[in-house]
Amino acid sequence: MRGQSYLGRKKNEFINKEERKMEGRCLAESCQKSSKLHCTEIDEGKREEIFKYFWGKLDWKERKIYVKSLAEVSDVKRRRTEAVQSRRSASLCCFLCVDGRRLRVCQRMFLSTLGIKQWSFLKWVGRREESPEKTARVRVRTEERDFLKSFLLDLPKVPSHYCRSSSSKMYLEPLFRSINHLHSQYKQTCAANGIQPLSRQVFSNTFKELNLSLFHPKKDQCDTCCAFKAGNIEAAVWEEHCVKKDEARAEKESDKQLANNTTLVACMDLQGLLLCPKLQASALYFKMKLGVHNFTIYNMASHEATNYLWHEGEGGVSANEFASCIVDYLETHPTYTEFILWSDGCGYQNRNLVLSNALLKFATERKKQVTQKYLQRGHTQMECDSVHSVIDRKLRNRDVHVPAEYAAVIRGARSSPKPYELKYVDYSFFQDFSKVNICKSIRPGSKVGDPTVHDLRAVRYNVDGSMEFKLLHSDNWQPFTSPSLRKTCVSVAPLYTSPQKIKALKFKHLQELKHVLPKDFHPFYDALDHE
Incomplete structure (x- = not known):
């Protein structure tokens, strides 16, 4: 994997595999005369730098991405004769990055500089050429x-x-x-x-x-950082991204120091989807199951965590559900006069007009200042992630028959400094904040080219009904220019008047899964409302 020599095996014999070496440069006369190829412009020192970067800085997966990013695949523009059937199905153009420029080179120069063979190259770029006879043998x-x-x-x-x-x-x-x-x-x-x-x-x-x-929707690595590492974006773009990342982290650490008896600093996030029932039986692989949602708000000073748990038969995952949880959390801490809430920038969850109206309504009615702050995309690690990690460990190799058993696991997941608080809510808990049109828009600009909602890094809701924003955490607060629709707050109505209907096919599958569940749990699935 590092390009070093090693002892390999071929059939029943051990053979020595040589280390990767940069081979000699291309000396073909056609390359030297071509106006499209720049093989002669790349000296040995630059080739050595590229080779060392390729084998010294990148892992195996990143090398594949690097090679694919420097190879362009196109259709064959000209065939020499129509009588002879060619196996060549595409044309490949190879490039090497030198001092920030992509220089086109011949394939031999490309492969010799990186120290890879043509077989690997064609396989990685997805154009490995095979004979018609072999294609026929592997036809499915x-x-x-x-x-x-x-x-x-x-x-x-x-x-x-x-x-x-x-x-x-x-x-x-x-x-x-x-x-x-x-x-x-x-x-x-x-x-x-x-x-x-x-x-x-x-x-x-x-x-x-x-x-x-496979179910890995939460991105483990930052797209921008990975693209820069593979050489696909400019250094200036990546450096600007890193500045924003460091600013957000420094701002969050600074806010943690501000936490006291009057200022509450918290972070919040939704745990990865939980499924019910959760068993080891193979029958579950092909059946739809009930989705269970756990939204966590974590006090970064006291390390207390409040979990709001519901299943899809009681509510969905729209902005109203999350706004209901956040407003309820703020109302259960009446002794504080200021709240600072950290989250990722998920649009329908944390950065939308419904939640902004809900928080502005709370700020004006309760006379409390609320501030929302967002971490940089791709670097959204927060303290509440530790809560989800602890819960996941407790659920490992454990059967869950009904959503209420998730509640029991969450309550007992931690004992020190104190157990997690759990609110197992139903449809009557959620409020409809979409009708609270105090604020017209949370977009910082109004014209084409102006900043959009996704550019917001912080939003502050003041007790007088005004709102301010930041596009960078290091900026000064700026007032929103969009006029408010009205200054008076309206009452909110319940979001749902009855349990939510699940899909008919999902209900059918859940009924079929009852044969692997103890009979005590059958009534729960029988009572689910469905289409």
Whole structure:
């Protein structure tokens, strides 16, 4: 993985694998005369820098991304003769980055500089050329391919919570540990239906073609940082991103020092989707289950955590549900005169007009100042993540039959400094703040090119009904220029008047799962309202 020499194995014999080396440069006369290729402009020192960066700074996955970003695939523009059937299906253009410039080079120069073979290169860029005879040997029968697609499409899925605006991927419910685990379940299903299972490689390719992924919707790494590491964005863009990240972290640490008897500083986030029932039975793999949501607000000074728990039969995950939880939390702490709330920038959850109107209504009626602050995208680690981590550990290898058992686990997940507080809420808890039109808009600008809602880094709601914002945490507060619709607050109505109906297919699946549940829990699933 580091390009060093190692002892490999071929069949039953051990062989020595040589270390990766930068090979000699391209000396072809055609490259020297070509006006499109810049092989001669890159000296040996620059080639050495590229080679050391490729094998010394990047891991194996990043090397693949790096190679793909420097190779352009296009259709063949000219074929020499129509009589001869060529195996060449695409044209490849290779580039090397030198002093911030992408210089086109021949393929030999590209491969020799990076120290990789053509086989790996063609495989990584997705244009590995194979003979017609070999293609015929690996061709998959239509019946087997159709069964594989049917297997994958029938698995229950959930949309990405953290990236739904930027990703169309569908995520399998969090039941499978890896692709290998999923493939093993596929082979068992094939055996039960008398179908010859396809290989792991064909399975993985089909999985990607269907735009599916295992349930990892919360981004572990920052897209901007990964793109810079792979050489796909300019240093100036990445440096600006890092400044914003460091400003947000420094601001959060500064706010923690401000916490006292009159100022409450908290962070909040929604835990990854919980499913019910949660069992080890294989019957759950192919059935839709009830979604359970846990929204956590964490006091960064006292380390107290309040968890709001509900399932999809009682409420959804719109801005009104989260606004109801946040306002309830603020109202249960009447001794404080100022609140500072930290969160990520999830639009429908933390940065929207519904929540802003709810907080402005609270600030004006209770005469309390409320400030919302947002962390930089891709770097949203917060103290409330530790609560979710503790809960996940307690749930490991534990069966959950009904949502109320999640409540029991959360209450007993921590003992010091004090147990987590839990509010197991139903449909009557949620309020409809969408009709509270005190504020018209939270967009800082009004014209094309002006800052948008996504550029907000902080919003402050004052007791006199005014609102202020920051585009950088280091900026001074600026007043919103959008006029308010009215200064008087309106009363809010209940969001729901009855439990929410779940989909008919999900209710059918939950009924079918009762045979793996103790009979004591059957009445809960029978009572669920459905379409």
